[in-house]
Each structure stands twice: as structure tokens, then as C-alpha cells.
Amino acid sequence: MDLAGLRAHCQQRVEQGEAHLLIGPLLDVIEQLSERLFATEQRVARLQQAQYGSKRERVSKEQLQLALGQLPATETGTALAAELEEEEEERKKPRLKKPRTPRQIPQSIPRRVILSQPSEADKWCSACNLEKQCIGSESAEVLEYEPGGFFVQRTERQKFACGRCKKGVVIGPGPDRVLEQAMPGPGLLAEVVVRKFSDHTPLERQSRIFCQRYGITLSASTLGDWIGGTAEVLKPLYLELLRRILGCRHISVDDTPVRVLDQAHDKGIKRGHIWSLLTDEGVVYFYTPTWSGEPVRQLLQKFDGVLQSDGYRGLDALYKKKKGAPKRAGCIAHARRYFVKALELGDIRAAVPLSLVRKLYKIEDRATEAKMDADARLSLRQAESAPVMEQLKKELDLLSAQAPPKSPLGKAIGYALRQWETLQTFLSDGKVRIDNNHVERTLRSIAMGRRNWLFAGSDEGAQWMAILKTLLGTCHLVGIRDPWEYLRDILSKLARGWPNSRLGELLPQAWLAARTAQAQQA
Numbered sequence: 001m002d003l004a005g006l007r008a009h010c011q012q013r014v015e016q017g018e019a020h021l022l023i024g025p026l027l028d029v030i031e032q033l034s035e036r037l038f039a040t041e042q043r044v045a046r047l048q049q050a051q052y053g054s055k056r057e058r059v060s061k062e063q064l065q066l067a068l069g070q071l072p073a074t075e076t077g078t079a080l081a082a083e084l085e086e087e088e089e090e091r092k093k094p095r096l097k098k099p100r101t102p103r104q105i106p107q108s109i110p111r112r113v114i115l116s117q118p119s120e121a122d123k124w125c126s127a128c129n130l131e132k133q134c135i136g137s138e139s140a141e142v143l144e145y146e147p148g149g150f151f152v153q154r155t156e157r158q159k160f161a162c163g164r165c166k167k168g169v170v171i172g173p174g175p176d177r178v179l180e181q182a183m184p185g186p187g188l189l190a191e192v193v194v195r196k197f198s199d200h201t202p203l204e205r206q207s208r209i210f211c212q213r214y215g216i217t218l219s220a221s222t223l224g225d226w227i228g229g230t231a232e233v234l235k236p237l238y239l240e241l242l243r244r245i246l247g248c249r250h251i252s253v254d255d256t257p258v259r260v261l262d263q264a265h266d267k268g269i270k271r272g273h274i275w276s277l278l279t280d281e282g283v284v285y286f287y288t289p290t291w292s293g294e295p296v297r298q299l300l301q302k303f304d305g306v307l308q309s310d311g312y313r314g315l316d317a318l319y320k321k322k323k324g325a326p327k328r329a330g331c332i333a334h335a336r337r338y339f340v341k342a343l344e345l346g347d348i349r350a351a352v353p354l355s356l357v358r359k360l361y362k363i364e365d366r367a368t369e370a371k372m373d374a375d376a377r378l379s380l381r382q383a384e385s386a387p388v389m390e391q392l393k394k395e396l397d398l399l400s401a402q403a404p405p406k407s408p409l410g411k412a413i414g415y416a417l418r419q420w421e422t423l424q425t426f427l428s429d430g431k432v433r434i435d436n437n438h439v440e441r442t443l444r445s446i447a448m449g450r451r452n453w454l455f456a457g458s459d460e461g462a463q464w465m466a467i468l469k470t471l472l473g474t475c476h477l478v479g480i481r482d483p484w485e486y487l488r489d490i491l492s493k494l495a496r497g498w499p500n501s502r503l504g505e506l507l508p509q510a511w512l513a514a515r516t517a518q519a520q521q522a
Contacts, residue, residue, distance in 0.1 A: 105143055105183070106215050111154045116172030118160055123170065125162035132160035132168065140174045143216070144185035147484075150214050153185060176495040179229040186491035187484075189230045192223055194484045197468050200449040203227070224457065231464035233494055238467045240503045241282055241474065248279040249305035250431050252439040253296070255312075256446050259455035260289070260462050269455060272462055274446050274469075278439040282474030282508065285446075285466040289459050293317070300326070306429060308436055310334045311419050330422030332357060333435035338412030347409045349399060353416070356392040360385055364434050378430030386427050393420065442473055474508045486511060 006029075013022050117123070123132050142153045157172040178186050195201040201209075203220040210216045245251065253275060260272040275286040275296060288295045293314020300307065300318060308329035309315060319328050336357050343350040363384050367377045396413050403409040416423070426432045446469070456462035475483040490498075490506045504510055 105141060105152055108215060109143075109150050109152050111141075111152045114153065114155045114175075116155050116157045116174070118158075118170040118172050123160050125165065125168055127167070128162050128164045130162055130164055132170070133163045135159050135161045135169070138171065141183065142175050142177065142185040143183045143188055145188040145191045150188075150210075150216055176492070178233060178491045178495045179226065182226070182229065184226055186495060187488045189226055189491055190484045190487035192226055193230055193468050193487060194472070196227065196453070197449065197465065198445075198472050198483055200445075200452040202453045224461075227468070228461070228464050230491070231467045233491065234471060235467055236500065236503055237490070237506055238284070238470050241470060241507055242277075242284045242286075244281045244504075244507075245277055245279045245284050246300070246303055248281060250279060250308070250429075251300075251303065251305065252276075252278045252308040252433070252436055253315075254309060254436055254439045254443060255288075255291075256443040257291075258287075258446065258450055258462060258465075260459060261455055261457050262459075272456070272459065274443070274462070274466060276439050276442045276473075278442055282477055283439075283442050283470065285469045285473065287459070287462045287466045306425065306432055308425075308432060308439075310436060311415065327425065328422045329425035329429075329432045330419045331436035332360065332423060332426075333437050335412070335416040335419060335423060338408070338415050342408035342412050345408050347403075347407070349403070350409055350412065352395050352399070353392060353412075356388055356395065359388050360434060363388075374430030376430070378428075381427050381430070389424060389427065442477075445469070445473070471508065478509045478512055480508055480512050 010022055010026075013019060124130075125132055137156045137158045140155045140157060142155075144151055144153050153175060155172075155175045157174055159169055159171045161167065161169045175185075178184070178189055184192075192203075192206060195206055196203060203223040206223060207218055207220045210218050255273045255275040257271050258274050259269050261268065262270040270289070271291075273288050273291050275288065277284045277286060286296070286299065291314065293312070293316075297315065297318050300315075302324070303326050304324040305326055306329050307315070307318070307326040308331065310331050311334065319325050336354065339350040339354050339357070343354060363380065367380050370376075372380065396416055399409065400413045400417065403413060405411070405414060426434050456465060471487070472483050475486055480486050486508060490511065493506065498506065505514065
């Protein structure tokens, strides 16, 4: 629309005394613009909904009430608004809670009966000096799982009482339960955990599988409660492994984001972070609600060994402590990525540092193939890798004078020079790796899993995930091929009252060593 021309036309009509003739045409123009604006707003709203909004076709009652209140008053609108008000009043009335019926396990599931009797001492009546007689039994069932399907472990708890005095009723002990007053056995809990966090099967999908294939009705919320309960049972093992890892001299750390439901957030979901702490003892995952480095710094505040990470600045304060500060080891792979990006964007000068980095990795490959220990690897690095690093530094200094700081090559050079001291740590310690890729690999399962389960239900749920992923991840690192067997065994032992003083025997590395020793003796 030519606004300048319209303005000139209106001014001319006013000067000619014909202003009253402009009212109709201007109102038409305003109406057309209003319609176009409304259509544009609708189009933008649809695009925003498609990009950021919920995919559910659901309209809340509050939305309807608000919309009806903004419409002109009509008989239909008034009646609908009144109905919504009645629904709201009805909702506010207190409701009687329906008695909860106990969950029944289908009779089609095979039963395995275990006979449970009181101890021999309890079966003797001290008052009459007679042996008590069996007067009946009570049954307790535990839903279990093993490869191939479900079964029910049924414990027949026999009752005994004195035949003469009819007193002193005793009963056999009930089944050992991992979760208090819950029906799942250790095998079923292990199956749900492994499917969720090793096989990346969401709980909703597991619920459908159990129902369709086995006829067992277990809601996703029930499975979620079991996940949380299992994590709490295994938390002492998690803390024991964390204590051992923090006592190591070399720790590698990295993180990956996870989405977490949060009603306080504008979009109902926020970005948390799962951290991986990796050593020869195993891997520990650690959840933080934000990307702040404070929780990780608190966790590592007493660590004074070698800490390997990328250039994340949230840990900088850790290295600046006046006493007991850890030594920082950098990651050559992170520095290399910037040069790869520069080369892909057409700056062929990046080929020089990339070629030198390639020589460093060839030296590391030779050491790995020869299965060198830390001392032999260190000698090889000082003899061959150190000269390559010196040459790389000279090339970076030369290129820094040619490449603008904000160009892709300039950014790559800037990152490498800022991290140069940390990038050389591997030259003075044979146990330090040349890069941080090994800890990044421990985070791949988190990245793969979140494509399926999409988000954690809460901060607490994300911490449960960290606990369970810690044990499963360590199983993978130490060579336990079937994590289900490991979890079932340790959950069984914990349910029977395993002493806290021997928790170390249940950690994956010790458990595997004990199993291997048993197999060799058999």
C-alpha cells in the first residue's frame, strides 16, 4: 500500500472541504488491514504452535471459559459458560476415595511353590514341652521374571501352634522383597531397569509389551515407581563407587544435556545435565539441574590428582585453588574439531595443524598396539610426540598472525593456544590420555536413550537415572556381558540384608572377579 500517496490524497480532500467523503473509504481500508493483520496473526500462531507447542489436541476448560467470556453474549454461549461453572463447582466437592483393590496376578502365570516353616526352636512349645502342630498356612506371591517370561514365586508360610494349650502360634518367614510391600522380585526389577537404561525402551512401551505378550497389566507409572525404588535400594552401592572413583589419581569428566520436566519453567521443560566421571574403577554418572559448574566443583573439591576435560570454564575455579588444586589435562580431539571445521569451510591452511595432530595419534596407536604400560608410553611420547607438539606450536604461532581471530581458523588457533598448557599434560604422564574421547563414549548411551524416552520426569528421576546408569555403565566397562544377571543377583542379596561393611563385594568389578573364580573352581 502506498501510504505516502494516501496521505497526500487525504490532505488534498481536506483542503477542498471534502473531509466527510474520506470517512467511508478510510474505514474500508482499516477493515481490510484489520483482516490481513488477523490472518497474519493466525498464521504466526499456527507456526509457533507447530514449532514449540504441544502436539496434543487438547483444550483446557479454563481456555474455553476465557474464550466464551470474550465473545458477545448469546443464549448458547451463556448456557455453555454456566455448564462449565457447574463442572468447576462439582470438581471442588470432596469425593470419597474408592477402596484400592489389591493387584491380582493372572492365574495363567506359572507358580513355583516354596514351603516356608518356622525355625525348629519356634516349633517347640516351651509351656507344654510339646512339639507344635501345623494348623494351616498363608501364601505370599512375588512376581518374577527370567529370560523367557514371567513366573510367580509363591511362598506357603505354614503356621504352627501347640496342640494342648493352643497358644504360641508361629508362622514361616515370608519372601525376601527388594521393595517393601511391593510384588516385583529382583529378576523383574532387573529386567525393567535393563530394558529402560541399556536397551532404551521407554516404560510406556514396556507396559504394552508385558500386557500384549504375557498378559501382565503393569502401568507405566507403576514401573516408574519401581525404577525409583530400585535406585534408592542401589544408592549405597552408587555412593561406594563414587567414593572409590574420587580416591583415584586420574579422573576424566564430561557432560551431556537431558530434558527434564519442570512445571516452574516457562515451557514446562528445562535442560539439565548428566556428567560422567570415568576412571579405571568404573564410571559414575552425576546429575545437575543446570550447567553451572558449582555442583561438580563441590564434588571434586578434595580431588588433587589429574582431571581431564574439555575447555569448559565452569571448572576453572577448581584449578585456581591455592592449596590442593588438581592438575588439568586437555583434549587434543576438541582442539582438532575446530581445525576440521575450518578446513571444511574452505581454509586449506588448517591442513597443516591437522596433519601434525594425525602424527600424534599414529604414535598413540603404536603404543596401544604394542600394549605398552604407562612408563613405556611416556618414554615414547617424550621421544616422538614432544617434537611434534613443538612443531605444532610454531605453526599455530605463524598462522595466528595471518588468520583473523573471528574466522573459523582464527577460532581454532585461539582455542588451541588458550588450552596449550593443558594439551601438553599427556607428555608428562603416561596414564593421561591424549584426548577425552573415552569419557565421551560413556555418554553415548545417554544420547541414544533420550531419543526414545525423550525426557526425565523430574530432577529426582534424573538422579535415579544417574544411579542406575552408573552400575550398568560400569558393568559394560569391566566386561559383564549380561547386566540383568548382575542386577538380579545383587538385588537378591540386598533384599536378604547384605551388610554395609561388604558393599564393595557387590560392585561390578569385584562381583565379576568372584564369579570368574567360582567358574574356575567348578
